[in-house]
Amino acid sequence: MPTRTLALMVASAVLLAGLPSYAAPAQVDPPSVDLTLGPGGSATLTKKVTTPTIPPNPDIVLLGDTTGSMIDVLANVAANAEAIAGQVMDTQPTAKFAVAQYKHHNDGALAFSVNQALTGSQEAVHAGTQKWVDQAEGGGIPASDFVNALYQIASGAIAFRPDSSRIVAWFGDSHSEDPSIGHTMGQAIAALKAKDIRVIAVPIAGTDGGGLDSLGQASAITSQTGGVMMPGTSPGAVAQAILDGLENLDATVTHQQVGCAPQLTTSLSPASKTVPSGQAVEFTETIGVKEGTKPGTYSCKVKFLVNGAQHDLVQTITVRVPGIVVRDVVTREGKIVKLPVQLDRASTTPITVHYKTVDGTATAGTDYKAAEDDLTFTPGQTSKTVHLQILSDKEYKEGNETFSVQFTQGATVVGTAKVTIKERHSGSCGATAVKLLNQDVVAANSGEHGCDTDSKTAAGTKVGAGPVSVQVSAVSAKTGKAAASTSVGSVKITVLGQVVEIGVIESHASASCDTGKPVARSTVGSLKVNGSEVDVGSGPVTVPLVAGKLKLNSTTRTADSVTQRAVVLDTALTDLVIGEARAGCAK
Secondary structure (H helix, E strand, O other), X not given: XXXXXXXXXXXXXXXXXXXXOOOOOXXXXXXXXXXXXXXXXXXXXXXXXXXXXOOOOEEEEEEEEOOHHHHHHHHHHHHOHHHHHHHHHHHOOOOEEEEEEEOOHHHHHHHEEEEEEEEOOHHHHHHHHHHHHHOOOOOOOOOEOHHHHHHHHHHHHOOOOOOOEEEEEEEEOOOEOOOEOOEOHHHHHHHHHHOOEEEEEEEEOOOOOOOOOOOOHHHHHHHHOOXXXXXXXXXXXXXXXXXXXXXXXXXXXXXXXXXXXXXXXXXXXXXXXXXXXXXXXXXXXXXXXXXXXXOEEEEEEEEEEEOOEEEEEEEEEEEEEXXXXXXXXXXXXXXXXXXXXXXXXXXXXXXXEEEEEEEOOOOEOOOEOOOXXXXXXXXXXXXEEEEEEEOOOOOOOOOOEEEEEEEEEOOEEEEEEEEEXXXXXXXXXXXXXXXXXXEEEEEEOOOOOOOOOEEEEEEEEEEEEOOEEEEEEEEEEEEEOOXXXXXXXXXXXXXXOEEEEEOOEEEEEEOOOOOOOOEEEEEEOOEEEOOEXXXXXXOOEEEEOOOEEEEEEEEEEOOOEEEEEEEEEEEOOOEEEEEEEEEEEOO
């Protein structure tokens, strides 16, 4: 290209001070979604993906025309090479840079060369661009061989990383020979596309080199590789133009599901969308739960790719499918049973469950009225009630009778409640060795289905709630034949710095429903508080403690029932019962 004299326009510090920051992070909004949906339910939401200002994990080749007349342009870029690398690495810390140059084939071995292989060192990038300045010579005709340079870069001269965004940032002021050192422009474009290399072209304005795009070559290369053709740029603004070009590359966002539970369905539209780097893309996502899905928590991840490359753009989806909570109930003949049905969490969509009574030892039409229907929980609703009619046959029966209520969603059974119809004139009983808040340890006939024969034992266990810790050994609870009993070999209670040790505990309750009232008794073998013996006697005793009081051998009666508690720790924080036996007669 013709020789021309240009004044050195920009010192190294000028561009450093004037470059904008390109640190806007890529992100997914919202980064996580937490939904509560029932089987067959779905939710549609909008998510926004902000693309990175600079493509992810970039491998950037700085390619310059280094004929002698380009000295001022080369000086501008070389002086600011570290600034360019630093700006890019602020946004993409894994970025790497290579430096290459081209001239005309008349310049022999220097017609194309790589000054610096891919590196993450800003100092090495600067050193590579300084070689441009040191080797700026040759030229003299209005043509160059950039077609060959681009072909060589795409054909192995640069060892691109397999997962990188590949970019050539190129500047010059004259067209290329074609063919160029044995390679046509078509071959160069094909090689660039095969390696997914995008080209940014910065034509130098105000020179007599004829123009980088004078034959439309630069426009063809940038358009066919998905790159950017920058406007004509003065020698002192080339470094800025390179950064602007990096920022203006198109970003195509696609998505893929990762590790999604098979119970979920997810769909996003559109399948892909292209915007300028740094802008946001909106997707519409529909998340659903398949029919028949059992209650539980299910998850899925949606990964977003920018130009096919990873960029830690991941959205986590959590879908909670509510469970049906039902409990067994006990009733008597001639009553209306109110059976509570609850969801274990509120749903954002309606949830419908089907229920149906199923015979056990009790028979529909004789002992109860058959029932079948749907229950629909509206969004936010967590409680419903099923009403069941218990019939009265006025006959004495040998034992209690039962039937069940089965709850289904589709073909899946999601809950079953047992209904016990208590025998007329029958007694009831129950025994609990240890009860701390809602924790029952070793309990017999805990549902109090009449006075069924039941026996539970444990060698020892430890429970706690708040400041109260209880350790027991040799624990048993028994029920049957209108009687209940519990025994505990030893007890150690720790509460607010006090240690209570209790010897053998026994508690009994029985009911002779046809001949007399229920009776009960209990015994406490020994008692120590912080190592000091306390006289317990054989009747009710109250022992004051720091946290409250300890009651021994307490009895609670009604007209037809009795509850005996060997030990009760009564505090403002929690209640503890050890050795509870219950017996009663049905009215």
